[in-house]
Amino acid sequence: MISKRKMELLKANENTEKNDIQLAKNIDDDRLETAKRDDIIHIRKLIRETGREIHKMKGFVRFKQLGEKVKCGYMKPEHDIGFMVADWFAKRFPGYIIVLGNERESWVSIYTEKGISNEKGDPLETTLKELKEYFELEEEIDLTKLWETYYKSQYSENRKNKELFNKNMPKKYMKRTKTEVEKKFEMRDLNDY
Amino acid sequence: MANLEKIAHLAEESEFDVSTPRKNWDELDLNKVQTLGAGTKHDVCASTATPRMVKGLQKIGNTSRGGICHSFTPDGRCISLFKTLFTNECSHDCSYCPNSDDCSSKGKTYSYTPKELADITLSLYQGNYVEGLFLSSGTGKDEDIIMEKLIETVRILRKEYNYEGYIHLKILPGTDKDYIKRSLEYADRLSLNIESCSKSRLHEVSSTKHYDYDILRRQRYIRDLMEKKDLPAGHTTQTIVGGAGESDKEIFESMIREYRRMDIKRMYYSSFTPVEGTGLDDREDVPNSREHRLYQTDWLFRVYDLDPSEITLAFDEEGFLPDGDPKMEIAQKELEEPVDPNEASYDRLIRVPGIGPKSAGRIVKSREEEDITKWSELSKLGVVLKRARTFLKVNGWKHSTLDRWSS
Numbered sequence: 001m002i003s004k005r006k007m008e009l010l011k012a013n014e015n016t017e018k019n020d021i022q023l024a025k026n027i028d029d030d031r032l033e034t035a036k037r038d039d040i041i042h043i044r045k046l047i048r049e050t051g052r053e054i055h056k057m058k059g060f061v062r063f064k065q066l067g068e069k070v071k072c073g074y075m076k077p078e079h080d081i082g083f084m085v086a087d088w089f090a091k092r093f094p095g096y097i098i099v100l101g102n103e104r105e106s107w108v109s110i111y112t113e114k115g116i117s118n119e120k121g122d123p124l125e126t127t128l129k130e131l132k133e134y135f136e137l138e139e140e141i142d143l144t145k146l147w148e149t150y151y152k153s154q155y156s157e158n159r160k161n162k163e164l165f166n167k168n169m170p171k172k173y174m175k176r177t178k179t180e181v182e183k184k185f186e187m188r189d190l191n192d193y
Numbered sequence: 194m195a196n197l198e199k200i201a202h203l204a205e206e207s208e209f210d211v212s213t214p215r216k217n218w219d220e221l222d223l224n225k226v227q228t229l230g231a232g233t234k235h236d237v238c239a240s241t242a243t244p245r246m247v248k249g250l251q252k253i254g255n256t257s258r259g260g261i262c263h264s265f266t267p268d269g270r271c272i273s274l275f276k277t278l279f280t281n282e283c284s285h286d287c288s289y290c291p292n293s294d295d296c297s298s299k300g301k302t303y304s305y306t307p308k309e310l311a312d313i314t315l316s317l318y319q320g321n322y323v324e325g326l327f328l329s330s331g332t333g334k335d336e337d338i339i340m341e342k343l344i345e346t347v348r349i350l351r352k353e354y355n356y357e358g359y360i361h362l363k364i365l366p367g368t369d370k371d372y373i374k375r376s377l378e379y380a381d382r383l384s385l386n387i388e389s390c391s392k393s394r395l396h397e398v399s400s401t402k403h404y405d406y407d408i409l410r411r412q413r414y415i416r417d418l419m420e421k422k423d424l425p426a427g428h429t430t431q432t433i434v435g436g437a438g439e440s441d442k443e444i445f446e447s448m449i450r451e452y453r454r455m456d457i458k459r460m461y462y463s464s465f466t467p468v469e470g471t472g473l474d475d476r477e478d479v480p481n482s483r484e485h486r487l488y489q490t491d492w493l494f495r496v497y498d499l500d501p502s503e504i505t506l507a508f509d510e511e512g513f514l515p516d517g518d519p520k521m522e523i524a525q526k527e528l529e530e531p532v533d534p535n536e537a538s539y540d541r542l543i544r545v546p547g548i549g550p551k552s553a554g555r556i557v558k559s560r561e562e563e564d565i566t567k568w569s570e571l572s573k574l575g576v577v578l579k580r581a582r583t584f585l586k587v588n589g590w591k592h593s594t595l596d597r598w599s600s
Binding site: 034036041058059060061064089091095096097108109110113114117127130131145149152158159160161164165167168169179182185186 | 196
């Protein structure tokens with residue numbers, strides 16, 4: 001069988017079929033890596049896609065701090081990676097309740113001395129409403145202006161390279177994380193023409 | 194959701210003292226953030242990869258082995274760190290630098306306080322805007338006084354806030370050795386920019402910075418101190434490309450010296466851009482392609498492990514890299530006959546344009562099972578046939594018959 005992590009990534013891909021998983025059970029990582037067969041190359045591609053989405057979400061999700069204990073961010077992944085991302089953030093910020101989600105669903109995770117505890121939830125709004133029963137979720141500190149100022153300061157006009165930008169920060173991920181500042185900047189940029 | 198109740202209780206019970214500053218940044222002067230941020234935009238290292246593993250629960254943050262980009266500027270470059278100057282006041286007169294004491298277009302000078310800067314960094318980190326801090330600075334009136342403040346900033350982060358995210362700290366030219374020692378306590382990566390490829394070239398652009406004393410000697414301090422105290426992401430440097438009229442070959446030679454003698458982890462290249470009001474403001478912009486070609490030779494040396502004498506084949510008679518992939522230039526001069534992917538060694542395979550370390554590795558593994566008999570198989574193993582085809586033969590069949598490699 002391919003490694004546990006790779007199997008996890010394969011299963012999480014929206015486009016993975018039963019026969020892909022069956023095939024992945026019968027090959028090892030070496031075979032996966034060096035295969036010339038189309039069906040195995042396809043599995044490689046599925047794994048890479050899921051891995052890429054996780055990586056982009058780790059980068060582009062933004063947190064609002066709600067009260068002392070809750071960090072909340074918008075995320076609408078294409079693949080079934082909610083917990084992989086939420087648990088990863090939980091380990092980065094021990095003791096905080098990490099809430100990631102969208103209009104449809106949410107993922108809640110916390111890391112304590114007891115390890116990871118997590119829960120799949122209803123729409124983000126509903127989950128936050130429920131958490132309000134336990135915690136004061138007071139008005140968060142808005143970092144948008146600070147971030148926007150810094151973001152603009154890093155840009156060199158004479159190096160403008162939209163193609164590279166689109167490749168590294170594809171619209172689909174900006175949408176799936178509701179990235180505001182970069183999008184706004186991009187729009188302003190388009191209006192220049 | 195019964196489990197949500199459990200999670201809420203866990204959070205209530207958790208006794209972590211996460212004493213994070215909770216600041217409203219309304220009072221912050223955004224012109225300062227803008228100016229001190231822009232002061233670092235020619236410093237291009239965006240790496241946040243570090244092998245340092247973070248354990249335990251009483252902390253904020255951790256690191257990632259591969260590094261993470263949190264955004265990209267419209268020029269397509271990764272933003273991974275809160276990259277800022279501590280102050281843009283500087284006693285040096287470098288004629289390429291917007292922060293130079295001599296720059297007539299330089300506006301107001303600003304400075305953070307260590308606490309303020311630590312707080313901003315932590316806020317951005319908590320919001321997942323960045324992987325950490327990249328802290329650079331002008332030298333102020335005295336580099337040691339500023340260096341002390343840089344160290345105080347990262348000390349607050351590490352010791353008072355239990356921050357375990359990534360830190361890249363600059364060592365200012367001329368800094369006392371003791372500060373370097375203390376910097377090693379907190380940083381993942383240290384860097385000191387050589388800025389120029391040699392003593393005489395630096396002299397052309399700065400009358401106050403001394404190549405041997407201010408820069409190379411401090412790099413040796415870092416190198417030697419690193420042996421006693423681990424620096425997880427190593428030390429790095431950067432040079433300007435084309436600021437002083439130097440050739441690519443001169444830069445390449447300094448690259449080899451830096452890797453071999455200073456034991457640096459990475460060298461970065463930044464194409465010269467004229468800044469209004471500086472001594473070099475009448476010079477032409479150096480195209481990005483020039484720095485790109487240098488990165489490619491750097492890659493051939495560092496990742497492909499090619500000997501410098503071999504890479505030298507890519508340079509023209511004037512010591513510049515022609516506008517094409519250096520690996521292609523070298524292959525055209527060096528590879529005598531088409532390479533058979535079933536026979537060639539790994540070292541031979543990676544010298545073929547269109548084949549990289551990854552696809553070469555795949556070829557070697559795959560042919561243990563069965564021979565490669567079709568061109569399409571190569572492309573399935575990741576070979577870029579468009580570039581590789583003329584240099585290969587499959588089943589004795591090769592693509593170029595006339596005039597070595599012309600096609």
